[in-house]
Amino acid sequence: MNIKEEIIEFCINNGIDTIGFSECRIFHELNPYFEKRKKLGLENEFEENSIDKRINPFLYMPEGKTIITIAFPYLYSLDFNKKTHFSKYTLGMDYHAVTTGYMEKICKFIQGMGGKTMPFVDSNSLPERYIASNSGVGFIGKNNTLITEKYGSYVFLGEIITDLIILPDKPIDQKCGNCEMCLEACPTNSIVKGQVGINNDANICLSYITQKKHIEDSWFEKLNGRIFGCDTCQRACPYNREIQLSTISEFIPYDYMKNVDVQALMNMDNDLFKDKYKIASCGWRGKNILKRNAIINALLIEKINILAVEKDTSPYIRDYYYRLLKFFNL
Ligand code: B12
Numbered sequence: 001m002n003i004k005e006e007i008i009e010f011c012i013n014n015g016i017d018t019i020g021f022s023e024c025r026i027f028h029e030l031n032p033y034f035e036k037r038k039k040l041g042l043e044n045e046f047e048e049n050s051i052d053k054r055i056n057p058f059l060y061m062p063e064g065k066t067i068i069t070i071a072f073p074y075l076y077s078l079d080f081n082k083k084t085h086f087s088k089y090t091l092g093m094d095y096h097a098v099t100t101g102y103m104e105k106i107c108k109f110i111q112g113m114g115g116k117t118m119p120f121v122d123s124n125s126l127p128e129r130y131i132a133s134n135s136g137v138g139f140i141g142k143n144n145t146l147i148t149e150k151y152g153s154y155v156f157l158g159e160i161i162t163d164l165i166i167l168p169d170k171p172i173d174q175k176c177g178n179c180e181m182c183l184e185a186c187p188t189n190s191i192v193k194g195q196v197g198i199n200n201d202a203n204i205c206l207s208y209i210t211q212k213k214h215i216e217d218s219w220f221e222k223l224n225g226r227i228f229g230c231d232t233c234q235r236a237c238p239y240n241r242e243i244q245l246s247t248i249s250e251f252i253p254y255d256y257m258k259n260v261d262v263q264a265l266m267n268m269d270n271d272l273f274k275d276k277y278k279i280a281s282c283g284w285r286g287k288n289i290l291k292r293n294a295i296i297n298a299l300l301i302e303k304i305n306i307l308a309v310e311k312d313t314s315p316y317i318r319d320y321y322y323r324l325l326k327f328f329n330l
Pocket residue numbers: 029030033037044046047048087088089121122123124125126127128129130140143144145146147153154155156157158196197198200202205207208211228229230231233
């Protein structure tokens with residue numbers, strides 16, 4: 001068995017079957033693309049400003065030779081019938097913690113073969129979807145997501161830079177063809193026709209709006225049941241229909257994430273947040289973002305009385321309370 005086969009076998013034995021390899025190199029071809037997005041004001045606050053940090057893996061490991069991409073499937077059910085809901089990627093244990101556990105094991109294995117390793121999941125600024133598509137793990141669809149054959153786009157991505165030279169896999173061509181179901185489904189038209197990425201405005205993507213600290217009143221009605229994240233463009237994608245579900249047990253949804261108690265969420269205190277929501281993938285933005293979105297959906301979708309929020313200790317929450325009353329003429 002060669003190094004590549006040994007790594008693949010180790011991953012499979014540890015429950016990971018979607019993995020690919022690509023050459024570690026500077027992604028010069030993305031430079032004009034990122035420049036153009038910058039000029040058009042399409043950059044999102046969660047994106048890295050420095051283009052060098054986005055395209056140069058050698059900043060993270062100067063002796064890097066290969067990037068290994070691992071896809072972690074997270075979907076446990078294709079049921080999207082809940083009116084008020086968290087998006088699917090948030091339902092289980094925080095993916096940063098889960099994927100780090102797997103990546104550490106794989107890194108140790110590679111180190112045992114004499115290789116240096118540098119793992120990352122969301123933890124540096126490299127373009128994870130682009131690297132994954134270079135590694136043949138999937139293709140980047142018109143909805144921007146990395147779509148795998150087995151699990152569709154419902155995967156998290158993790159990468160390991162190593163100094164081992166490993167035969168790269170072939171990238172997979174985009175398979176969207178003339179399909180524009182994601183464009184048509186997006187409630188804010190954040191995905192528009194054109195070259196993938198260039199014309200997409202992540203600043204009006206509802207996933208971002210649910211995570212943004214300050215939102216204008218005009219967004220209240222757009223949330224339409226969303227507490228954190230948005231799955232609309234993924235739900236619309238035909239490649240997400242006949243897919244296999246996750247077998248990663250850490251991603252089994254917590255019951256309170258699947259069945260949202262809006263009343264509890266809008267009155268949430270620090271203890272409840274720490275116990276339940278901080279440990280899920282929606283925790284990193286803090287308690288008040290979730291409370292705010294719960295209050296909006298309590299009024300909009302659940303028709304629940306939000307009076308108790310008037311006395312909330314947070315001025316941020318009280319501000320949204322009064323803005324909502326005004327907006328809905330209550
Ligand atoms: C910022 C960010 C966001 C922002 C902006 C999203 C966006 N449209 O880029 C917001 C908050 C909106 C967001 C939402 C989501 N995100 Co997010 N996000 C990120 C983050 C931290 C950076 C991404 C970024 O810089 N985006 C800006 C775009 C322009 O750059 P890009 O991602 O590198 O991809 C573009 C280029 O590669 C280019 N491209 C592709 N091929 C080619 C070829 C050539 C020649 C050229 C020039 C360019 C080019 O097009 C790509 C698509 O725009 C990444 C982690 C990371 N470091 O990559 C996670 C990440 C992309 N997010 C992820 C997830 C899961 C999501 C959501 C599905 C969560 C949800 N359900 O709400 C949504 C999906 C929304 C969507 N349709 O994109 C996963 C992606 C999983 C997947 N299968 O694709 C990532 C990789 C995190 C992870 N480690 O798993 N996210």
